[in-house]
Amino acid sequence: MQKxxxxxLVVLGLVSPLKAYAAPxxxxxxxxxxxxxxxxxxxxxAENRAAEDWSKKITALVVxxxxxxxxxxxxxxxxxxxxxxxxxxxxxxxxxxxxxxxALVTGAVKISSKDQLVVKFRSYDVFAGxxxxxxxxxxxxxxxxxxxxxxxxxSLYSRITGESGYFDSQIVYVAEKGPKNxxxxxxxxxxxxxxxxxxxxxxxxxxxxxRFSPNGKQILxxxxxxxFPRIYLLNLANNRRRVLENQRGTMSFxxRFSPxxxxVVYSVTKAGNTDIYxxxxxxxxxxxxxxxxxxxTAPSFSPDGRQIVFESDRSGTQQLxxxxxAGGDPRRISFGKxxxxxxxxxPRGDMIAFTKQSKGRFHIGVMRFDGSEERLLxxxxxxEGPTWAPNGRVIMFTRExxxxxGASGLYSIDVSGRNLKPLRTPHGASDPSWSPLGN
Amino acid sequence: MIKRGSGMKIKIIVGALxxxxxxxxxxxxxxxLDNDDRAGLSGDGSFGQNGNFEPDSIEYFRTSIGDSxxxxxxxxxxxxxxxxxxxxxATWLIDNARSEILIEGHADEQGTxxxxxxxxxxxxxxxxxxxxxxxxxxxxxxxxxxxxxRPLEVCSQESCYSQNRRAVTRVSGDLAG
Numbered sequence: 258m259q260k261x262x263x264x265x266l267v268v269l270g271l272v273s274p275l276k277a278y279a280a281p282x283x284x285x286x287x288x289x290x291x292x293x294x295x296x297x298x299x300x301x302x303a304e305n306r307a308a309e310d311w312s313k314k315i316t317a318l319v320v321x322x323x324x325x326x327x328x329x330x331x332x333x334x335x336x337x338x339x340x341x342x343x344x345x346x347x348x349x350x351x352x353x354x355x356x357x358x359x360a361l362v363t364g365a366v367k368i369s370s371k372d373q374l375v376v377k378f379r380s381y382d383v384f385a386g387x388x389x390x391x392x393x394x395x396x397x398x399x400x401x402x403x404x405x406x407x408x409x410x411x412s413l414y415s416r417i418t419g420e421s422g423y424f425d426s427q428i429v430y431v432a433e434k435g436p437k438n439x440x441x442x443x444x445x446x447x448x449x450x451x452x453x454x455x456x457x458x459x460x461x462x463x464x465x466x467x468r469f470s471p472n473g474k475q476i477l478x479x480x481x482x483x484x485f486p487r488i489y490l491l492n493l494a495n496n497r498r499r500v501l502e503n504q505r506g507t508m509s510f511x512x513r514f515s516p517x518x519x520x521v522v523y524s525v526t527k528a529g530n531t532d533i534y535x536x537x538x539x540x541x542x543x544x545x546x547x548x549x550x551x552x553x554t555a556p557s558f559s560p561d562g563r564q565i566v567f568e569s570d571r572s573g574t575q576q577l578x579x580x581x582x583a584g585g586d587p588r589r590i591s592f593g594k595x596x597x598x599x600x601x602x603x604p605r606g607d608m609i610a611f612t613k614q615s616k617g618r619f620h621i622g623v624m625r626f627d628g629s630e631e632r633l634l635x636x637x638x639x640x641e642g643p644t645w646a647p648n649g650r651v652i653m654f655t656r657e658x659x660x661x662x663g664a665s666g667l668y669s670i671d672v673s674g675r676n677l678k679p680l681r682t683p684h685g686a687s688d689p690s691w692s693p694l695g696n
Numbered sequence: 697m698i699k700r701g702s703g704m705k706i707k708i709i710v711g712a713l714x715x716x717x718x719x720x721x722x723x724x725x726x727x728x729l730d731n732d733d734r735a736g737l738s739g740d741g742s743f744g745q746n747g748n749f750e751p752d753s754i755e756y757f758r759t760s761i762g763d764s765x766x767x768x769x770x771x772x773x774x775x776x777x778x779x780x781x782x783x784x785x786a787t788w789l790i791d792n793a794r795s796e797i798l799i800e801g802h803a804d805e806q807g808t809x810x811x812x813x814x815x816x817x818x819x820x821x822x823x824x825x826x827x828x829x830x831x832x833x834x835x836x837x838x839x840x841x842x843x844x845x846r847p848l849e850v851c852s853q854e855s856c857y858s859q860n861r862r863a864v865t866r867v868s869g870d871l872a873g
Contacts, residue, residue: 510813
């Protein structure tokens with residue numbers, strides 16, 4: 258986590274004063290059909306020779322991030338009428354307007370005397386003829402170059418959509434190796450674009466379903482290292498971990514943090530019956546929240562911490578329910594045909610993502626927390642386990658292919674149902690959990 | 697995990713009794729399978745080896761008695777066939793007392809991960825309760841679920857799924873030596 262503190266952000270101020278009331282470049286994500294915004298990102302100006310390669314790499318990654326969102330379309334550099342040769346020079350809006358660029362990003366990179374990357378950028382609303390937001394500068398060591406580029410892309414995403422980005426974030430997941438009947442699973446962590454993956458466990462013990470803490474510094478996961486599924490709390494800063502409960506004759510799994518990070522909801526199986534419990538991390542006190550003889554599992558807090566959505570087969574099939582955080586009468590929210598599981602409350606609070614099984618197919622879907630407006634976003638042989646991007650606009654999940662050689666991989670899709678794409682990972686991958694936005 | 701139980705002195709006699717039990721089960725039980733089918737159900741392909749293992753050996757338990765019982769889709773109730781196998785397991789376990797008996801519950805891949813863990817636990821628990829009802833001491837029996845994490849068969853068809861929806865009775869120790 259120490260590396261997260263190396264980035265220094267400086268506000269550069271505007272090239273020209275912002276006109277008081279014109280800010281027309283705005284992509285509203287709630288609209289039904291979104292036309293990607295055409296933008297140009299000329300290669301950032303290298304302000305000294307040592308920065309030449311870095312400026313190309315950083316610009317390319319900013320472009321890759323923006324394009325990957327499906328909300329932006331890069332206008333080909335071959336169409337450019339004017340070039341950006343100096344970060345400080347005024348922008349010729351007409352040259353960019355002529356090739357239908359709506360948003361323009363300019364930047365500059367130099368290697369400082371301390372051998373650090375200094376990356377500056379400005380963004381422009383071409384049709385309004387004005388700068389969009391302040392110029393910003395990031396300083397960091399060279400090995401942080403990807404994070405710097407992600408931060409630039411997040412800033413641009415945020416300026417144009419009005420919402421926070423998600424490029425500078427991480428995914429904790431389960432890396433999978435080996436044949437289907439002897440699969441090795443190791444806890445792993447990587448950047449949200451699939452880069453910089455590194456293992457957190459050695460793969461000797463079966464591990465399942467890691468979950469980020471709200472501050473991104475801890476991970477809950479389930480491991481079989483005692484021979485029985487147990488929940489562990491891993492501190493990423495020092496790699497220390499502890500088991501939450503280790504009671505003989507029980508299994509515990511499916512943990513998730515409360516929004517304030519102070520408590521955990523999870524499932525405990527005793528004598529074959531699975532119920533939901535809540536444990537306060539400070540005191541170690543746990544409380545049983547459900548008592549039915551049915552299966553109650555996959556609990557997830559609402560962002561305000563007051564309610565818990567979970568799955569139960571008390572009706573005869575898996576369905577979704579919401580109960581108060583202290584337990585009490587659950588209210589069923591899923592009523593469609595099929596089975597509903599793995600509910601996860603959106604960080605925005607408005608939607609619940611879930612896995613649905615129907616007619617032999619698996620779907621990732623979303624519904625409002627009262628169960629209305631159900632929409633299925635995906636369909637395949639086996640999709641499961643959605644996780645929300647920190648801005649609540651993108652969902653990542655596990656997709657497993659059919660058959661003896663079937664393998665798991667990670668996919669993401671916009672909550673609108675567009676932009677389905679696989680995430681490249683070094684090995685098979687499952688059970689993603691998205692971190693909060695980096696800081 | 698290699699521990700010897702306290703009740704091994706009677707192991708030889710007991711082995712003979714079990715063979716008798718299994719055979720009588722075949723003729724009288726109607727729906728029960730013969731020994732070869734039972735061995736096949738254990739999933740390790742060890743057919744027709746009844747005579748090759750000592751009746752008190754774990755290999756005998758696995759292949760001749762059958763260490764696994766199978767479940768219908770999303771169910772944890774014990775079929776007639778499963779009960780027959782568990783009756784034989786219980787007799788063998790009582791007579792060849794081990795310090796540890798672990799019942800593993802499993803599910804096929806057609807389900808979400810956490811639910812399948814809970815479903816596997818239900819299956820293991822159903823087996824545990826049945827064995828206890830047949831006299832196996834409770835303090836020897838532990839259960840665990842692997843959900844869909846450890847399939848025996850790897851195809852994505854019912855022929856494999858039916859083999860993966862299982863509970864496996866594992867006994868610690870090795871009496872072969």
